[in-house]
Amino acid sequence: MREPEGAAGTPGAVRGSGGTERTGAEKTGAAPNAHGAGGGRHSPWGSRGAARWLPLAPATVLLLLFLAGPIAYCVYLAFTDTQLTGQSSASFVGLANFRRALADPDFRNAVLLTLLFTLLSSIVGQNTLGFALAALMRRASRSVRTLTGTVVVAAWVLPEIVAGFLLYTFFNRRGTLNAVLEWLHLPQQNWLFTLPILAVSFANVWRGTAFSMLVYSAALSDIPRDITEAAEVDGASGLRRFVHITLPLLRRSIGTNLMLNTLQTLSVFGLIWAMTRGGPGNRSQTLPVFMYDQAFLKALIGYGTAVALLLLLVGAVFAAVYVRLLREEV
Numbered sequence: 001m002r003e004p005e006g007a008a009g010t011p012g013a014v015r016g017s018g019g020t021e022r023t024g025a026e027k028t029g030a031a032p033n034a035h036g037a038g039g040g041r042h043s044p045w046g047s048r049g050a051a052r053w054l055p056l057a058p059a060t061v062l063l064l065l066f067l068a069g070p071i072a073y074c075v076y077l078a079f080t081d082t083q084l085t086g087q088s089s090a091s092f093v094g095l096a097n098f099r100r101a102l103a104d105p106d107f108r109n110a111v112l113l114t115l116l117f118t119l120l121s122s123i124v125g126q127n128t129l130g131f132a133l134a135a136l137m138r139r140a141s142r143s144v145r146t147l148t149g150t151v152v153v154a155a156w157v158l159p160e161i162v163a164g165f166l167l168y169t170f171f172n173r174r175g176t177l178n179a180v181l182e183w184l185h186l187p188q189q190n191w192l193f194t195l196p197i198l199a200v201s202f203a204n205v206w207r208g209t210a211f212s213m214l215v216y217s218a219a220l221s222d223i224p225r226d227i228t229e230a231a232e233v234d235g236a237s238g239l240r241r242f243v244h245i246t247l248p249l250l251r252r253s254i255g256t257n258l259m260l261n262t263l264q265t266l267s268v269f270g271l272i273w274a275m276t277r278g279g280p281g282n283r284s285q286t287l288p289v290f291m292y293d294q295a296f297l298k299a300l301i302g303y304g305t306a307v308a309l310l311l312l313l314v315g316a317v318f319a320a321v322y323v324r325l326l327r328e329e330v
Helices: 024-028 047-078 096-103 105-139 142-157 160-171 176-183 196-221 225-233 238-249 251-266 270-275 287-297 301-326
Strands: none
Touching: 047 301, 096 105, 096 301, 105 142, 105 196, 105 251, 105 287, 105 301, 142 196, 160 176, 160 196, 160 270, 196 251, 196 270, 225 238, 238 251, 251 301, 270 287, 287 301
């Protein structure tokens, strides 16, 4: 005799052990999902996933060939004694190049000069002068803003080697600066010989201030005027408004500008090479110049590449510090 539907539940249900009922789908093991009966979630590596990644394949291959490949090869060279000339084959030397660099007084001198050059020309020079120009241009007339912006940005867009030659003629013993000092009846000197690191630092400030000025101009324009006007009505002086309103609102812009300027300054080579070539002696030989001297002039590719990796480590330390400072307070 056929069992009534009400006793068995839904049609097609099968009564299992313990009085529970299993539907046909549960009996066959096929679980329902959002894609419909019998459908499954598409794998990112399936046909549709491969179609999405296909347009990125050429760019990925180019990055691997021309970016990841050379970086990996440079890391390998840093652990070998590879030379440009006078060597039939290179051998693996482990950490010998790095130990040699840390024990080399010329390398330590280059590290100190790099830090001094970065401090003077980026952290103090470009950052401070760029902020001052941005603040002054907000209060200046339109013609003054246009003229100042054109002059400062023109120095920035010049190729580094061109800017280096221009500043070489300015600081040279018979250059523009000494001509002005002579006209003013002031003492003259050979700036590129007596104060080379200060000369190249000034040159980098002259060339790179435009970037900081543009960053701070955009950041200052985003500060609501009603906040500063309210503080002014309450009797806050210009210095107090700057310390308690402007600086806190520009904290992230200052950190970002410092990080970008510092990383760019650490890699400056053409400007210094055109002005002093790291001299006289090694008194303006920063890490990029020292690396070039060891790798290409002295043909020590392995040692020079190890110095380049140490320079990369210095940049990573600066970047980590700035990223930590940029984190929002919890």
